[in-house]
Amino acid sequence: EAQVTQNPRYLITVTGKKLTVTCSQNMNHEYMSWYRQDPGLGLRQIYYSMNVEVTDKGDVPEGYKVSRKEKRNFPLILESPSPNQTSLYFCASSFDGTAYEQYFGPGTRLTVT
Amino acid sequence: GQQLNQSPQSMFIQEGEDVSMNCTSSSIFNTWLWYKQDPGEGPVLLIALYKAGELTSNGRLTAQFGITRKDSFLNISASIPSDVGIYFCAGFDNYGQNFVFGPGTRLSVLP
Numbered sequence: 430e431a432q433v434t435q436n437p438r439y440l441i442t443v444t445g446k447k448l449t450v451t452c453s454q455n456m457n458h459e460y461m462s463w464y465r466q467d468p469g470l471g472l473r474q475i476y477y478s479m480n481v482e483v484t485d486k487g488d489v490p491e492g493y494k495v496s497r498k499e500k501r502n503f504p505l506i507l508e509s510p511s512p513n514q515t516s517l518y519f520c521a522s523s524f525d526g527t528a529y530e531q532y533f534g535p536g537t538r539l540t541v542t
Numbered sequence: 543g544q545q546l547n548q549s550p551q552s553m554f555i556q557e558g559e560d561v562s563m564n565c566t567s568s569s570i571f572n573t574w575l576w577y578k579q580d581p582g583e584g585p586v587l588l589i590a591l592y593k594a595g596e597l598t599s600n601g602r603l604t605a606q607f608g609i610t611r612k613d614s615f616l617n618i619s620a621s622i623p624s625d626v627g628i629y630f631c632a633g634f635d636n637y638g639q640n641f642v643f644g645p646g647t648r649l650s651v652l653p
Binding site for chain 1: 582
């Protein structure tokens, strides 16, 4: 089954404790992306990747890092989480940057206290 | 940065009614997309629009790409309970290769 998986689905952590949210897709997609969703703001793109070893900042990259060492995986790293990063995070993938049908993962709800 | 506005923010309608929502932008996009998000799920693409003036249907859904390339609307005809959810518009910026999403329209359908 074609899908995007994210782990963990829920995470509660404390300020400053490094964490990684994993994202994996099994569709051989080139384009992958991370979004955060906050009430009233919709989805805002954090980082995206056009292909392996190619990443670029979206609209809200501050406080986040990503890497794309393999085509299928695109982890989101918070080196020193802060409470304003409490949010619902979605990973998405599409065939390439010009194929607009993005497949979204189920979401990761992160709370930073 | 680029921003999209959606109206209305939320709407309550009776089952069977038609629905119309729209999305406007301060800047031009080359592609407009409409997504639906069910509670606890990620967004799912409903319709993609690639050309100014384009009108596209997907079952009971119809969307149009505005001539100015700064707006789009989505219509849902004969609404049913499973239409409940949040509808997002999104614009794709060919230069930056990034997607910009609107804040969403929350639709509730009353039986």
